[in-house]
Amino acid sequence: MTSTQAAIKRWGAHDFRLLIDGRLVDGQPTLQVINPATEKAFATAPAASREQLDLAVSVAREAAGSWSRVPVSARRALVRGLADAIRGISEPLAELVSLEQGKTIGAARMEMVRAADSMDEIAAIDISDELLRDDQRGRVEVRYKPLGVIGAITPWNVPIALAAPKIASAIYTGNAVILKPSPFTPLATLLMGEAFAPIVPPGVLAILSGHDDLGPWMTEHPGIDKINFTGSIATGKRIMQSAAHGLKRLTLELGGNDPAIVLDDADPAVIAPKLFAGAFGLSGQVCMAIKRLYVHRSLYEPMVAELTRLARNARLGDGLEDGVELGPLQNRVQFERVLELIEEARAIPGARITAGGHALDRPGYFIAPTIIADIAEGNRIVDEEPFGPILPILVYDDIDDAVRRANATRFGLGASVWTSRPARGAEIAARLESGIAWVNHHVGTTRDMPFGGVKESGMGRQGHAIGVRSDMESQVVVLPPQVPA
Numbered sequence: 287m288t289s290t291q292a293a294i295k296r297w298g299a300h301d302f303r304l305l306i307d308g309r310l311v312d313g314q315p316t317l318q319v320i321n322p323a324t325e326k327a328f329a330t331a332p333a334a335s336r337e338q339l340d341l342a343v344s345v346a347r348e349a350a351g352s353w354s355r356v357p358v359s360a361r362r363a364l365v366r367g368l369a370d371a372i373r374g375i376s377e378p379l380a381e382l383v384s385l386e387q388g389k390t391i392g393a394a395r396m397e398m399v400r401a402a403d404s405m406d407e408i409a410a411i412d413i414s415d416e417l418l419r420d421d422q423r424g425r426v427e428v429r430y431k432p433l434g435v436i437g438a439i440t441p442w443n444v445p446i447a448l449a450a451p452k453i454a455s456a457i458y459t460g461n462a463v464i465l466k467p468s469p470f471t472p473l474a475t476l477l478m479g480e481a482f483a484p485i486v487p488p489g490v491l492a493i494l495s496g497h498d499d500l501g502p503w504m505t506e507h508p509g510i511d512k513i514n515f516t517g518s519i520a521t522g523k524r525i526m527q528s529a530a531h532g533l534k535r536l537t538l539e540l541g542g543n544d545p546a547i548v549l550d551d552a553d554p555a556v557i558a559p560k561l562f563a564g565a566f567g568l569s570g571q572v573c574m575a576i577k578r579l580y581v582h583r584s585l586y587e588p589m590v591a592e593l594t595r596l597a598r599n600a601r602l603g604d605g606l607e608d609g610v611e612l613g614p615l616q617n618r619v620q621f622e623r624v625l626e627l628i629e630e631a632r633a634i635p636g637a638r639i640t641a642g643g644h645a646l647d648r649p650g651y652f653i654a655p656t657i658i659a660d661i662a663e664g665n666r667i668v669d670e671e672p673f674g675p676i677l678p679i680l681v682y683d684d685i686d687d688a689v690r691r692a693n694a695t696r697f698g699l700g701a702s703v704w705t706s707r708p709a710r711g712a713e714i715a716a717r718l719e720s721g722i723a724w725v726n727h728h729v730g731t732t733r734d735m736p737f738g739g740v741k742e743s744g745m746g747r748q749g750h751a752i753g754v755r756s757d758m759e760s761q762v763v764v765l766p767p768q769v770p771a
């Protein structure tokens with residue numbers, strides 16, 4: 287029996303349960319979870335009913351009141367305890383994420399490190415009240431108070447590393463939180479709930495998996511005060527509409543179409559491996575992956591050649607197998623969408639597919655890493671977010687033109703500049719319209735930084751005091767001047 291077969295057998299027999307009111311409970315056993323490397327269902331997750339959501343919300347509302355009065359130091363200790371709980375089961379969590387998501391076990395292990403570290407980073411952020419002034423006009427304080435109950439909704443690409451900071455931020459700031467993973471990847475999140483159940487006070491955290499109706503039930507639920515969402519732009523807009531009824535607070539982390547600009551002084555051979563990782567890591571299923579590469583004409587052919595070589599040599603396969611660098615796409619819809627975009631690109635006069643351009647001839651949602659050269663804006667593969675292993679490479683002559691084209695989009699998550707002169711890179715990075723801009727790097731944030739998008743890539747930030755305080759409401763308290771005794 288291979289290690290994958292053994293893992294499938296083990297998790298196929300596991301009894302995954304919802305976390306409500308501090309207890310692990312059954313839901314309807316109707317959520318079939320598919321391993322994208324085989325296209326076969328291997329485990330069943332519970333689907334929460336509307337009544338179970340109502341129960342989770344009502345106990346969360348009750349718990350939030352007393353949890354908000356727990357001192358910050360004790361809340362910080364709990365969040366750190368949750369980080370350690372993830373570390374304690376990081377190997378089973380990584381194996382499950384690899385099985386349900388498709389990513390390599392190495393990438394899944396990194397995800398667990400990031401998830402646990404993000405909780406510690408959040409617990410180190412100062413959320414104390416502020417004194418604005420205390421003088422002859424009076425004393426003015428800003429007090430930060432929790433919102434109440436936060437609904438957290440995550441996508442299928444990085445289930446644990448996106449759930450952990452949402453939970454940490456909500457709990458640390460004194461809220462209760464109800465977390466819903468994607469129906470495509472519910473298992474590791476539910477396993478994390480098993481590890482958290484004995485540590486978290488009842489009601490402060492619920493984890494509910496479910497079908498497509500569960501997310502909308504949450505966004506329209508009158509007992510939920512805020513939605514902290516990571517996912518696609520289209521869903522983000524639906525959530526905003528639904529949240530309008532109760533004027534729910536929102537943090538929206540949405541899709542990206544990140545540009546990377548290679549300046550004329552860069553060395554293609556040196557930067558190619560980092561660019562490749564930034565574009566093709568997790569088979570391109572990363573919100574802040576490089577999705578458009580702008581290369582100065584003087585370096586264009588060498589850059590295309592270096593990336594083509596890396597793409598042709600990448601080893602694809604089942605994420606739990608040794609030596610595999612890239613896994614499959616996570617689901618059939620995504621797989622078919624990416625293949626459609628490739629076929630559209632193939633039909634563009636002059637465009638060159640220099641690597642990949644096809645699915646692998648085996649079961650699973652595998653697409654060979656695809657490089658498309660001699661392509662420009664005005665094509666869907668450049669203008670939209672493919673969320674797959676495709677990189678269009680565009681040529682430019684003038685840096686001002688490259689910056690203008692990089693910014694001419696409704697997206698604005700990340701961006702990067704590649705150069706042998708970092709000071710020049712920093713100046714150009716500052717002109718890019720994005721929530722984060724790197725020099726000689728792309729992908730990766732920590733929660734001591736505020737992370738989020740501009741334009742349609744999102745609203746609000748996660749991490750840093752900016753993000754953490756968005757799980758709170760400010761209240762100004764004005765006191766009269768002290769009369770001298």
Ligand code: NAD
Pocket residue numbers: 439440441442443444466467468469498500501502505516517518519520521522524525539540541542572573574671673699739743744
């Ligand atoms: P998605 O929007 O389809 O689903 C995300 C989550 O929302 C899932 O849990 C889903 O069940 C839920 N959902 C779907 N419809 C809903 C509705 N009407 N109301 C409430 N919840 C609903 O996204 P996906 O396909 O799972 O993920 C891929 C997308 O996520 C990409 O666009 C990617 O760029 C984006 N993403 C963004 C970030 C970021 O931090 N900016 C990180 C990862 C992924």
